[in-house]
Amino acid sequence: MKRTVVVIFLATLSFSCTRNLHIEREPNIAIEQYRTYGWNKLEATKASHPLYSSVELNQTLMREIDKNLAKKGFRRNIATPDFLVDFHIYVEEQKFQNLVCGAGFYRGERYLPDLSQHTYCESPEIVNYDDGTLIIDIVDAQTGQLVWRGTAGEIIDNPAYATEIFRKKVKRILKKFPLQKAGNATKQKTDLENVISVK
Secondary structure, eight states, rough: OOOOOEEEOOOHHHHHSSSSSSEEEOTTTTGGGOEEEEEEEHHHHHBBBBOOOHHHHHHHHHHHHHHHHTTTTTEOEEEESSEEEEEEEEEEEEEEEEEEOTTEETTTTTEEOOOOOOOOEEOEEEEEEEEEEEEEEEEETTTOOOOEEEEEEESOOGGGGHHHHHHHHHHHHHHHHHOOOTTTOOOOOOOOOOOOOOO
16 A cells, blocks of 8 residues: 655744754954954853753763864863854744645555545644754854854754764754864963763
8 A cells, every 4th residue: 555645834934943054143243363262151051941941961062163163273261262152942832734645546544445535634743842943152252242043953853862963963064163263273281171060
């Protein structure tokens, strides 16, 4: 038996907006000239949804951000950073209708001796899911001005997978972050200690 499955999204606009990577940059700031960075805040939770408010998730993302910024040539320095890094996680509960349609002898799960090709659809099933968005902000340490922002979203069908999903989003977002300009090798002492535990 061959069935046609039609999925009708109630939140099509939300899907198209949050799942795409979006980068904003202040054009008058030469981010490539920065050398070092620090963390803007150390909070117990960075997520707006209770299922994703976890110290372990925060620390995993902080380590991933550290690693990706290091690949770009930047080093962490608590004392005199050139820019500050912050991130936020937003999760919204969404739903869509899963509508199963069939035609001919088989209509849905039923067998009907009808040769007509009229489409028969079962009652729609409401499926719930979480729509998660990760935002990484870069702020000039001297002026407090937001100079760069990266945003990426993803569907989360199981909160247990959230850490790995958001970790990959960090890598995807910071892939678009500027490389440190050649010749800006950091000669000053930098703070390379492990991510501070948040209690």
